Amino acid sequence: MSHFRYCVIGGGIVxxxxxxxxxxxxxxATVLVLEAxxxxxxxxxxxNSGVIHSGIYYEPGSLKATLCKxxxxxxxxxxxxxGIPFEECGKLIVATTPAELARMADLERRAExxxxxxxxxxxxxxxxxxxxVTGLAALHLPRTGIVDYPRIARKLAELVAARxxxxxxxxxxxxxxxxxxxVSVSTQxxxxxxxxxxACAGLQSDRLAQMAGLNVDTQIVPFxxxxxxxxPHRVGFVTRLIYPVPDPELPFLGVHLSPTVHGDIxxxxxxxxxxxxxxxPKFSVDVADVMRMARFPGTWRVARSNVGVGLREIRNSLFKGSYLRECRRYAPALQKSDLLPVPAGIRAQAVRRDGTLLHDFVIEETNRMVHVLNSPSPAATAALPIGAHLASVGVNR
Known part of the structure; x- marks a missing residue:
């Protein structure tokens, strides 16, 4: 059995x-990173979509707001x-209805x-x-950018090994x-x-915390x-990131158009x-994951509170035409033939037993452990200061 000063679980960017x-x-120090x-x-x-977020969406004073900026x-x-390429392409948050204009004013105040x-x-x-792009108005954020986050992660792994x-x-x-x-840690x-x-285990963060003996009232619900x-013939269709005005009741930012550093949109x-x-892959099922969600009361409470939204998202998933309507609210020239599938992502959304969706970063500590229980977007943007914060906690305990 080897001994290390520090052990980090999770080979994601955080x-x-x-x-x-x-x-x-x-x-x-001796540092070990364990990646499954x-x-x-x-x-x-x-x-993810490779966006370097500015932090406009987040509650002032929250960890999200501070760490994203x-x-x-x-x-x-x-x-x-x-020497990792990135581009400061900017972002436009587009309002297409009077209600979204009102929410846009709230975003302006938050940005200030x-x-x-x-x-x-x-x-x-x-x-x-x-x-x-068509809309009643938009917010222009010139410093928002795009980057290849897996490339940043690989560089971090290289630097860790070099040190x-x-x-x-x-x-x-x-x-x-x-x-x-x-702390004793066993792998297979x-x-x-x-x-x-x-522990920075992302989609498995709740399971790792429970495995370590923490009594947590949250569970990861995957979306x-x-x-x-x-x-290819639509290259240049937009040159900036195009986002809708988000619904403040939901943790996600909506369907958006994102140029990438690789030249795609x-x-x-x-x-x-x-x-x-x-x-x-679409329609993937893991019986153990489903049973775990089914036994967790927070899953059912979230479902009951978001029936309309949930049905709309299922419809958009099953029918490309429905998905297209979401996009054509602000990009009316798009056609169904323009939507070519690419691999999906899965977001780790922490939910409390009472159905509360956790919007901010959540970190739990014990005498010798630190567990990141919720690291939602913009975790990739904020990964470097999050890592510095977690390291300071670990070193100073």
């Missing part, structure tokens, strides 16, 4: 950022330092409080900026036991001990985010309850 910052803070899959960034990090700057600086560069453009200027850290792939954790002196192949454990991409995602946490 876990790798944490290991990277642990070695920055404590260069002589055969490569890093296999789940949420590798299945810091992360936008830190991500761009990290990419510049390590959060210190985010933002200005309103009218319908005529919107048409000049993006001829294929003496050990990134082990294919190491699925099956047991965790905390004592007063250490090895057992190790460590002084401090930091499939299904994407399309536009065909993606459309999506929607948000459909997933029947498997880590299986991406």
């Amino acid at each position: 876990g790798l950022s944490t290991a990277y910052h642990l070695l920055e803070a404590d260069p002589d 899959e055969g490569d890093v960034a296999s789940h949420q990090t590798g299945h 810091a992360g936008e700057k830190a991500t761009k600086e990290f990419c510049t330092e390590h 409080i959060n210190g985010i560069e933002c200005r309103r453009v009218g319908a005529d200027e919107l048409a000049e900026l993006e001829p294929n 003496g850290g050990d990134v082990r792939r294919g190491a699925r954790v099956v047991a965790i036991a905390e004592s007063m002196q250490r 192949y090895i057992s190790v001990t460590c002084d401090r454990l930091i 499939r985010g299904e994407y399309f991409r536009l065909p 993606t459309v999506g995602p929607n948000a459909v309850l997933g029947l498997a946490r880590q299986r991406y």
Whole structure:
């Protein structure tokens, strides 16, 4: 059995950022990263739209607001330092109804409080900026960007290894036991001990916490985010990120058009309850995941509170024409033939037993462990400051 100063569970961008910052803070430390899959960034990090968010949506004073704003700057600086391409293409949040105009005013106030560069453009200027986009008005956020997050994660893994850290792939954790002196961690192949454990397990965060003996009242409920991409002849259809005004009652931002650093334009995602946490083909089912959700009262309370929204999202998932109508609210020139399928993503949404959807980052601590129980969007944008925060907690405990 090997002993390490720190053990990080999870080879997504948050876990790798944490290991990277642990070695920055404590260069002589032994650091082990355990990743269940055969490569890093296999789940949420590798299945998102690649947006560097500005932080306009988030409650002032929340961890999301603070860490996203810091992360936008830190991500761009990290990419510049390590030669990773990114683009500051900007974003337009488009209002298409009077009700959305009212919500847009709330976003403007939030941007001002959060210190985010933002200005309103009218319908005529919107048409000049993006001829294929229609709306009553829009908010222009020039600093929003796009990047390849799996590439950032791979660079972090490389830097961790270069500094003496050990990134082990294919190491699925099956047991965790905390004592007063250490934490024991077992995978299907090895057992190790460590002084401090930091779990950044994403879609499996609740299971890892329960495995470690934490009494948590939250459970991860997976939501499939299904994407399309536009065909090659639609290159340049938009040059900026195009988002609808979000519904404040929902944790997701709606279907949007996203140019990528690879030259594509993606459309999506929607948000459909997933029947498997880590299986991406459509209609995937994991019986154990379904049974776990069925036994959790929070799942049923969320479903009862969102019947209309849920039915709409299921309809959009089953029928491309319905999905298209969501897009044509602000991009009327799109056709059904423009929507080419690409792999889906699965978002880890933490839900309390009473049905409350957790919107902010949630971190639980014990004497020798730190568990990230909820790391929703913009976790990728905020990964570097989140990792620095988790590392500081781990080092200073």
